[in-house]
Amino acid sequence: MGEYGTVGGRPSDIQSRPVNVPILDLTRVRQRIATQLDERWRRILDQSSFVLGPEVKEFESAFASWLGVEACAGLGNGTDALILSLRALGLQPGDEVIVPAFSFFATAEVVALLGGKVVFCDVDPETLNLSPADAEARVTERTVGIIGVHLYGRPFDVDALLDLCRRRNLWLLEDAAQAHGAEWKGKRVGGFGQLAAWSFYPTKNLGCFGDGGAVTGNDRALVQHVFNLGNHGQSVRYTHMEIGTNSRLDSLQAAVLNCRLALLDEDNARRGEIACRYHGAFAGVGDLRLIPDPPGVKTVYHQFTVRSSRRDELMAFLKERGIASAVHYPSPLHHQPALKGLVEARDEDLPVSTAAAKEVLCLPVFPELTNDEVAAVSEAVRAFFGA
Ligand SMILES: Cc1ncc(COP(=O)(O)O)c(C=O)c1O
Secondary structure: OOOOOOOOOOOHHHOOOOOOOOOOOOHHHHHHHHHHHHHHHHHHHHHOOOOOOOHHHHHHHHHHHHHHEEEEEOOOOHHHHHHHHHOOOOOOOOOEEEEEEEOOOOHHHHHHHHOOEEEEEOOOOOOOEOOHHHHHOOOOOOEEEEEEHHHHHOOOOOHHHHHHHHHHHHHEEOOOOOOOOOHHHHHHHOOOOOOOEOOOOOOOOOOOOOEEEEEOEEEEEHHHHHHHHOOOHHHHHHOOOOOOOOOOOOOOHHHHHHHHHHHHHHHHHHHHHHHHHHHHOOOOOOEEEEEEOOEEOOOOOOOOOEEOOHHHHHHHHHHOOEEOEEOOOOOOOHHHHHHHHOOOOOOOOOHHHHHHHHEEEEEEOOOOOOOOHHHHHHHHHHHOOOH
């Protein structure tokens, strides 16, 4: 699915064969929270509080306060978080929404699903995040909003996008699916746009053990509206004010999130430490390009992404040596077959996104990765380039 590549490998394999580095190992996450999670899951089972129970309420309020935002609504997954946000923001068929051409498919899919017109803009050549200048060039009188993606855990230029949205009277929806804890000028993302959509898919920095999602924001009524849409459009039980759907955060998943939220600062710090080791090892190596953090940006390294003209060879070299890596994403969104006929975009109009898809490679970066594993990845990458 989407960005997810191989999710596997076991600690026992790693002990017996030092060079077998997975892209992610969720069994290590499970081990860290097992006792607390068992307790929480037992309580849910004892109380039969499976849907909209206390675990969900606890998580919504803990996540909102951790982010420093007014409100959070738990939902079924990140895609629904985007869809229901667009509905609450009033998207109408034919409305144009500007979306970066380099992201996971869901970012564009949701606009098309609701009958909106996807207008791709290119990304910045250094950060691979949406380019505010290019977004501005795509605004027309039919544009209603922009979906900004904090790609790979690195915030986009929030000030520039907010300024553009204010000047052109557009809403901003943050796709924060990859950026739990990322900061722009000392403030966590998730409260800058009118709404922010979150995914808790298992691979995320804050992931559950199944599907989960949420919407956050500082307008309580708007967030409540999203929640109501995910609860069959009810404001009061059995009074359905509008056509909604069923998209609620599952209690068992909320329990995982409650356990993992308590560890998230520590986990993000460890990701930063690993990234720092990679930065040290890769400086000046071959034609490798690393993604810089512009001033004011704190990245949470959902992915550690390198760029090379020899990406496919490098990936194969690492694989031979037992090191997993992944390509997020192998094609820009305007190449996706599902959008054919819906989107008018040519490679020449989106050169950075088009080139990035051929160059990017994501290396293992997860909190439980050991320093030996980080060293094994670093040495293999350096060896590929003869460094
Ligand atoms: C940028 C981005 N947006 C949206 C989504 C969709 O989230 P979900 O898989 O929870 O539906 C994802 C990933 O999963 C994502 O990476």
